[in-house]
Amino acid sequence: MSSLSCTLADSATMLRRNLRHMLRYPSMTVLLAGMPVVFLLLFVYVFGGTLGAGIGSGGGRGEYIVYVMPGILLMTVAAVAQGTAISVAMDMTEGIISRFRTMSISRASVLTGHVVGSLIQTMITLTIVIAVALLVGFRSDATPVEWLAAIGVIAMIAFAVIWLSVALGLVSKTVESASNLPMPLTLLPFLGSGFVPTDSMPTALRWFAEYQPFTPVMETLRGLLTGSEIGNSALQTATWSAGIAFLSYLWARKLYNRDPAAR
Secondary structure, three states: OOHHHHHHHHHHHHHHHHHHHHHHOHHHHHHHHHHHHHHHHHHHHOOHHHHHHHOOOOOOHHHHHHHHHHHHHHHHHHHHHHHHHHHHHHHHHOOHHHHHHOOOOOHHHHHHHHHHHHHHHHHHHHHHHHHHHHHOOOOOOOOHHHHHHHHHHHHHHHHHHHHHHHHHHHHOOOHHHHHHOOHHHHHOOOOOOOOOOHHHOOHHHHHHHHHOOHHHHHHHHHHHHHOOOOOOHHHHHHHHHHHHHHHHHHHHHHHHHOOHHHO
């Protein structure tokens, strides 16, 4: 069997391991969807009437829920990333990784299993959040092709954020610190165009909001879901996603291959 075949077979085994953990604890997936759902209901029913009136003529809760959905979707991605960091840190601190190091398996397969498993969990969690959004009035003008493009955009940024969370889990010395390190990711939709337009912000905050990585992702998703122009935000999204994924992968690989005694 070739080296590539061994890597793929070992990665599939590690993926099954992570999927079994997910099936054994389905409440974790529901819990990860809980925070985005709470924020969705909060912003739609508490702030939606006022904020919706400020984003366009005749706007209200119905218009605002369409506006806010990209931010809610990225909050969901960030929530799953936090769970990924915790899972990786648990593996590193409980000794299972040391056991894997002594076995004749591909070293890349352990991280690959976490990444693909987390990507699947992200898509399941996003499905739950979108289902709740549909129940509370979310409607989209997107065509099937635009929906597929939106799914691709979410998968692209989720893949990048998951690799970052894997690296954060590896660099953490405890599970508790692993749960805290990815938390700033959940704030980025608030510090971008997730809930209000960036032109309503003070100058310094607006500068940060317009140039942070989540804003072009949200603008791309918003354009796809509403059938409007997305400008160059799609190119910025692809650039940010590729850059974050590549650098996070290199960082995670370096951390995973280091001497265990250095932890």
